[in-house]
Amino acid sequence: MAGFGRALWCAYRLGLEVLPQAVARLRVDSRHHDAWDEVGRRAEPGELVALAEELLPLESLAGGPEERDFGDGHEWALECVVAALGAHPGMGLSVIRTALRNRVIRIRREALVTLRAWPEVPPQVVGWVRAAYEIEPEAGTRAEMQVFLQEVRG
Structure with missing residues (x-):
């Protein structure tokens, strides 16, 4: 796990809301596995x-x-x-x-x-x-x- 994925994991463990950041990441890299996982779990x-x-x-x-x-x-x-x-x-x-x-x-x-x-x-x-x-x-x-x-x- 590197970069943004590691940051998401840390934020998740700390109980921080990161959905807006995950969506922003997808707008830059629509193939990002960790961001899609986060959006899939948290988005409406x-x-x-x-x-x-x-x-x-x-x-x-x-x-x-x-x-x-x-x-x-x-x-x-x-x-x-x-x-x-x-x-x-x-x-x-x-x-x-x-x-x-x-x-x-x-x-x-x-x-x-x-x-x-x-x-x-x-x-x-x-x-x-x-x-x-x-x-x-x-x-x-x-x-x-x-x-x-x-x-x-x-």
Whole structure:
């Protein structure tokens, strides 16, 4: 851990509010893991989604599924945002859609975890999962998508 990440850790241990500094850091470096983690834990959901839509290259992150286990800084940020949306049903649909179309397996799976946490999934999102299922190359993720689709139908 170096630089800004170390400062965030120290501030957290001291109980200091650092959300404004984390947001400012993301405006300088939108790939910063520690700043996204802080924003994902502390920001209001609307602010988190707005930052993701502003700072992440959602279109390029939705380039289609691959059998990759890890991605780059923007993909880590996408996963962080998607995970935070589980407690906020219906929020961040553009981010969810991007995650379902991302090249990294764990991000597509995180989108399913988030959607399962919602009491009701919007019909267009079910369509996105159905489309993702049709082109999913990884067998385990494809099976999870199939189960999800059966759950929302039944």
